[in-house]
Amino acid sequence: MTVPEDRRRWSVIWPEYAPVEITPPELRPVALARQVPDWAEGHATPEQVGDWDQRQADALVPFKFDEYGWPLHPHGRTGRTGRNLGKWGENQAADPIVIAGRGEHRAVLLITRDDIGAEAIPGGMVDPGETAPVALVRELREETGINLADLRPVILGRQVVADWRNTDHAWVTSTAALFRLSEQVTATAGDDAADAGWFPFGCLDQLESAVTAAGRTLYTAHRPLLLCALEYLNQNGRS
Known part of the structure; x- marks a missing residue:
């Protein structure tokens, strides 16, 4: 309702x-x-x-x-x-936002979720006894084949996300973190991902247009997290 x-x-x-x-x-x-x-x-x-x-x-x-x-x-x-x-x-998730390049060449790594078929950040649930920083690296490796264990991310925030599974008595919160790469690296879909790839990320409208042009949709719950990443990039220069 x-x-x-x-x-x-x-x-x-x-x-x-x-x-x-x-x-x-x-x-x-x-x-x-x-x-x-x-x-x-x-x-x-x-x-x-x-x-x-x-x-x-x-x-x-x-x-x-x-x-x-x-x-x-x-x-x-x-x-x-x-x-x-x-x-x-509360069900804690870890959402690694991986950005490659700068300026007009900036791109973000997304996966196609195999449960709902939408383009999303390659994240997932924190396992029992696991910390969010460890889960960020693990989920990224499992879903895209990319290992960024040696790269320290910027924690963008910890918040409730509008996950489609949320109810009055069970919900998802996320630790969102930004990983920066100088250039794109090869991503291979795995685990809960049907596909993985890079999309232009100058602004959210540009990303939405690119996702739509690919015949896909952007996962609604991850829009606020992606906006947080854009705000950070724009506020900290050398974007």
Whole structure:
């Protein structure tokens, strides 16, 4: 369902609110009792989670709970309920934004996601016990074959992203980081990528046009992250 902007905040009383359940079959209680997917936790409801204090302490973006002890999306109502992610509450992702060249020759590395077919930053979820800096390098290597372990990135920000799987009680946050290369290197699609390649990145409109010309679409959730990269590049000169 669509949530009007004036009713998004949790502090706004909305008795008629009826979010759509989007939990896939494999994460529903009966299925989890038989087998837990290797990418997900086995808790069918948030009440079964025993480490909420630690999850709150580790969160990139602070969050609260409702009167039933369920975690609440930091930005308010989403119109969706349930879980279509690995964990209840915050699910941390790492998104490496790789830029090659400068000026009119500047380009950004994107992958074609094999789940939704959109052009996106080559990132993914942080594994249990893994740090975001390690996940940035790992995801990039797994999805494009490019190893930038020796290159120190600039952390652009840590924020909630508008992932299509977000619900009122499970959502994605991202550590976005900028890697700069002097020139383009060969990228080979792997892992969750159907394709990988470079697109012109003078501005977001230029990128959108190039992606459209290739018969593809840009992943909506990654637009704000790409804008952050452009702002950084434009503000720090030698772009």
